[in-house]
Structure formats: structure tokens, C-alpha cells
Amino acid sequence: MNILIYGTVNSIIFALVAVGFTLVYGVSRLPNFAHGALYVLVGFLTWSMVNDFKLFYPFAILISLGISSLLGALIYRLVLIRLRGLPTSEIIASFAVGLIILEGLRLQGIGGFKGFIGPFYVLPSFIDAKIKIAGVLIDAQRLIVMLGGLAVVVSIWLFTHHTKTGLSLRAIAQDEQAAMMLGIDSDRAAIISLSIGSALAGLAAVIILPLGNVTAEAGYRILINALAVCIIGGLGSWAGAVLASFVLGFAMIISTALFGSVWESVVLVGAIILILIFKPSGLLGKQKELEERV
Amino acid sequence: MLEIKNLMVFYENAIAINNINMKCEGGKVTGIFGANSAGKSTLMYTISGIILDVKKKEEMKGGERITILGNIIFEGTDITYLKPSERAKKGIILCPERRRIFAESSTLENLKIGAYLATKTQAKKTLEYIYTIFPPLKNLKSREGGFLSGGEQQMLAIGRALMAQPKLLLLDEPLLGLSPMMEGMLARSIHDINLQTGITILISEQYARPILPIVHHGYVLENGGAVLEGSSQELMENPDVKSAYFGL
Numbered sequence: 001m002n003i004l005i006y007g008t009v010n011s012i013i014f015a016l017v018a019v020g021f022t023l024v025y026g027v028s029r030l031p032n033f034a035h036g037a038l039y040v041l042v043g044f045l046t047w048s049m050v051n052d053f054k055l056f057y058p059f060a061i062l063i064s065l066g067i068s069s070l071l072g073a074l075i076y077r078l079v080l081i082r083l084r085g086l087p088t089s090e091i092i093a094s095f096a097v098g099l100i101i102l103e104g105l106r107l108q109g110i111g112g113f114k115g116f117i118g119p120f121y122v123l124p125s126f127i128d129a130k131i132k133i134a135g136v137l138i139d140a141q142r143l144i145v146m147l148g149g150l151a152v153v154v155s156i157w158l159f160t161h162h163t164k165t166g167l168s169l170r171a172i173a174q175d176e177q178a179a180m181m182l183g184i185d186s187d188r189a190a191i192i193s194l195s196i197g198s199a200l201a202g203l204a205a206v207i208i209l210p211l212g213n214v215t216a217e218a219g220y221r222i223l224i225n226a227l228a229v230c231i232i233g234g235l236g237s238w239a240g241a242v243l244a245s246f247v248l249g250f251a252m253i254i255s256t257a258l259f260g261s262v263w264e265s266v267v268l269v270g271a272i273i274l275i276l277i278f279k280p281s282g283l284l285g286k287q288k289e290l291e292e293r294v
Numbered sequence: 295m296l297e298i299k300n301l302m303v304f305y306e307n308a309i310a311i312n313n314i315n316m317k318c319e320g321g322k323v324t325g326i327f328g329a330n331s332a333g334k335s336t337l338m339y340t341i342s343g344i345i346l347d348v349k350k351k352e353e354m355k356g357g358e359r360i361t362i363l364g365n366i367i368f369e370g371t372d373i374t375y376l377k378p379s380e381r382a383k384k385g386i387i388l389c390p391e392r393r394r395i396f397a398e399s400s401t402l403e404n405l406k407i408g409a410y411l412a413t414k415t416q417a418k419k420t421l422e423y424i425y426t427i428f429p430p431l432k433n434l435k436s437r438e439g440g441f442l443s444g445g446e447q448q449m450l451a452i453g454r455a456l457m458a459q460p461k462l463l464l465l466d467e468p469l470l471g472l473s474p475m476m477e478g479m480l481a482r483s484i485h486d487i488n489l490q491t492g493i494t495i496l497i498s499e500q501y502a503r504p505i506l507p508i509v510h511h512g513y514v515l516e517n518g519g520a521v522l523e524g525s526s527q528e529l530m531e532n533p534d535v536k537s538a539y540f541g542l
Binding site: 083170179183185186 | 350
């Protein structure tokens with residue numbers, strides 16, 4: 001029972017982290033390697049607004065989500081737009097942006113800025129309580145993670161299937177030129193997807209971070225987690241990403257329960273290697289049977 | 295409505311479109327006929343602007359150099375260097391060669407995506423109209439685009455283009471790979487669309503026989519240049535056209 005509940009929570013954490021990344025990649029084939037950095041940045045922004053500027057907590061969250069989605073749009077508008085169609089350069093450039101953010105957060109001494117170093121940065125839980133489910137003690141924040149993850153997945157599904165903008169994003173994802181012929185602008189779609197993706201990274205941060213403390217190093221781990229989920233689920237496949245986060249989430253919890261927590265990262269990397277050997281397109285990667293019929 | 299003046303398109307040093315001058319009159323159906331590699335699709339991509347996207351991507355990769363010379367004038371404004379999405383907003387909608395249906399979306403979703411530029415009432419009206427000219431689509435609403443047959447895909451592709459509220463509809467080889475029965479049916483539907491909605495249509499095709507009767511004016515392309523032009527009747531009676539495109 002422990003494994004079931006904590007496995008689900010862990011899986012949803014994976015899904016939350018990966019869903020923004022896979023959305024951006026799925027729509028515009030842009031690997032946003034600044035994803036982890038945006039995640040951490042939102043954590044620190046929220047912390048600093050709550051503690052330094054004494055803002056109301058939900059208000060601080062909203063502002064930092066706004067900032068991260070704006071940043072996502074700016075990353076595309078200023079950097080990635082010049083590199084469209086050069087995948088390696090896109091990775092390097094977005095990773096560089098991520099590095100600037102992450103290392104910038106640790107810079108000391110400019111304008112009295114102390115740098116976010118050390119374990120002192122903790123976001124408050126939304127509700128401080130513990131609840132018993134089927135004999136397992138679980139804190140309220142983990143339940144919020146579960147509900148939040150579910151809400152994010154459902155709302156993304158609704159957005160991409162029932163709104164004009166969402167449908168246009170899916171059109172661009174499937175056939176960019178055919179979408180252009182119908183009047184959909186690919187640059188606009190990329191900006192929208194990146195700002196939604198970055199806001200989702202931020203949302204994941206504010207939901208997940210109260211479970212632990214905020215450190216800049218977490219940015220790299222988050223990026224690797226998101227990448228792992230996307231590779232295993234099939235790059236750009238949204239259903240695949242959700243499936244893969246459950247596979248990984250449970251695999252990690254089970255391996256921890258059986259062999260100890262040292263094996264966590266082995267499971268993560270091992271899963272990537274296994275999937276690349278046996279099904280390189282990922283669990284739900286592009287299906288061959290949908291190839292064009294003539 | 296559409297006027298093309300001295301248009302030339304080069305891929306590196308190879309000439310794809312050689313000094314074409316042509317006109318599409320409003321409300322009429324204009325045909326472009328030619329064999330493989332005559333430049334039909336390049337012409338369609340140039341009119342719809344997709345070639346600018348290809349050009350940009352090639353430049354990024356340091357690949358083929360694409361040069362476009364001449365002018366394309368649509369309703370009095372020069373659109374030669376306008377982005378494809380802007381051209382679509384002006385009403386130039388391309389229904390591309392090999393259909394390019396969104397394979398993972400359902401039929402209905404394909405149509406909804408097509409309605410990106412339409413208002414809600416326009417979309418609703420057009421959807422009903424599409425179901426009346428292509429009744430088979432009505433029963434395939436939830437079928438994924440990739441699992442449709444060629445003829446159904448073509449109907450969907452034309453329907454999707456209609457949803458975008460075109461003023462000038464570009465049909466690039468709409469009969470490619472279809473059965474003779476389907477060819478006749480689609481040619482009739484295209485004719486009906488033109489008559490009932492008044493949309494100007496520019497249609498390119500290799501195999502002229504089913505299409506020639508429905509065009510008002512036609513051009514014959516060879517090696518990127520327009521070698522012949524005339525009304526439907528004139529083209530049908532031309533001995534060269536007869537031997538080359540009718541197999542008579």
C-alpha cells in the first residue's frame with residue numbers, strides 16, 4: 001500500500017516535471033533545455049517574493065508563473081528563433097540559457113545579492129496537515145501534488161483538443177507546412193508552446209517544491225528527469241510521457257523499497273538504455289501504421 | 295484576382311519556374327497542366343508562400359539556395375514576399391499535393407483545425423456545406439485521418455481547405471492516385487464548389503482528361519515554362535495537348 005500511494009505521488013511528480021518539456025517538443029520540435037532552470041527559478045522567485053517582499057503566497061505564485069511564461073516566450077523570440085531547424089544548436093543555446101539562470105542564482109556579491117546557496121530556502125506547504133489513506137500516513141502537500149498533476153494533464157488535454165489555439169498547436173506538431181497553408185503561424189505557435197511549457201515548469205515547481213528545499217542544483221536533476229520521461233515515453237508524445245512517468249515513478253519507488261535509495265539513479269538511466277535498445281522510438285513513439293497511404 | 299508576372303524560381307542553378315505570366319480570374323476555375331517536374335507544385339508553393347518557408351530552412355542548414363524573381367499580385371497587392379500564414383489570411387489556401395492530412399487527428403478535428411481562420415458561424419456553415427458535397431465524411435467523423443482511404447483523404451483535404459474560408463483555392467494534383475470513378479466524382483465536386491460558392495479555383499493536374507472540361511481557362515507547363523494557354527475548348531482541340539495529355 002505504501003508503495004502504491006508513494007509510487008503514484010512519485011509518478012505524478014515525474015509527469016508534472018516532464019509535461020511542459022514534452023509539450024514544447026511535441027509542438028515545435030524545440031528541446032527546451034532551460035526547462036530545469038525555469039523550474040528552479042520559479043521556486044526562488046516565489047520564495048523571495050514571500051520572504052523578502054512579504055507578498056501573499058498565492059499572489060507570489062501567480063506572479064512568478066507569469067514571469068516564467070514570459071521568459072519562455074523571450075527565450076524563443078530572442079534566442080531560438082535564430083536557430084530554427086538546427087537541433088544541436090537549439091540544444092546548446094537553450095542549455096546555455098539554463099546555465100545562465102542556474103549559475104546566476106548562485107552568484108554572490110553583485111549589488112548585495114547573497115546568492116541562493118544552502119538548504120535554507122523552503123517554500124511553505126499549501127496546507128500543513130497529515131492524512132491517513134488506507135492505513136498510510138500522507139501529508140496534504142503530496143495529495144495536492146496528485147490533484148495538481150491530474151488537473152494539469154486533464155486541462156492540457158482539454159486545451160489541445162477543444163480550443164482553437166490548442167488545435168493549431170497540434171496541427172503544427174503533425175505537419176508544420178500543412179498547418180501554415182491553413183493560416184497558422186509557426187513562430188506564433190512556438191512562442192505559445194514555449195510560454196505554456198515554461199509556465200508548466202513553474203507550476204510543477206510551486207506544487208512539488210514544498211516537499212523539500214529549493215536548491216539551484218535541482219535544476220539539472222529536473223532536466224534529466226524530464227528528458228528521461230520524454231525519451232522513454234517517445235519524444236513529443238503526450239500520452240507516452242504520462243505513461244513513462246508512471247513506469248519510472250513506480251520503478252524508482254519499488255527499487256528504493258527493495259534495494260535502498262542508491263539505486264534510484266541507476267533505475268532512471270538503466271530505463272533509458274533499455275528503451276533505446278529495445279524500442280528506440282519510445283513506448284508510444286510515432287506509430288508506423290499511420291504512415292501515409294497512397 | 296491573381297496575377298503572376300515574370301515569375302522565375304531557381305533551386306541553386308536549376309530553373310524550376312521559367313518566366314511564367316499568368317492570370318486567375320475571380321470566380322473562375324483555372325487549370326495548370328503538365329507532366330512530372332514541369333513545375334506545377336513549385337508554382338503552387340510559390341503562390342501560397344510555402345516556398346519562403348522552405349527557403350528559410352534551407353538557408354539555416356546551408357542547403358540549397360532558392361531564388362525567387364518576379365511578382366505575384368493578389369487583389370492588387372504584391373504578395374511575393376508575404377509569409378504563408380499572412381497569405382492564408384488574405385484568402386489564398388493551398389490544398390497540397392498528396393493531401394497531407396493530419397494523420398493523428400480525427401476527420402472532424404482536421405476540419406476544425408482548418409477553421410483556424412474562420413469565425414464560429416462561418417465554421418458551422420462551411421461544415422454543413424462540406425457534408426453536403428462530401429457525404430462520406432459525415433460517417434467518418436471520429437476516424438483518424440491516417441486511416442482514411444485515398445479518396446476520403448482527398449475529400450477531407452479539400453474540405454479542410456474550404457474551412458479556412460478561401461477566396462482563391464489552390465488544388466495541387468487533387469486526383470493523384472485515385473480510381474477513375476473517384477476522379478470523376480471529385481472533378482464534379484470541384485465544379486460544384488466553384489458554382490455554388492463562387493470561390494476562385496486554381497487547379498494543377500498531370501492527367502487532364504477529367505479536369506479539362508471543368509476549367510474555364512488553362513495553361514500547359516513544360517520544363518517550368520508556360521508553353522500553351524487557352525480556354526477549355528481550345529486546349530481540348532489542340533492536337534499537341536490531345537496526344538500529350540489525353541493519350542489519344
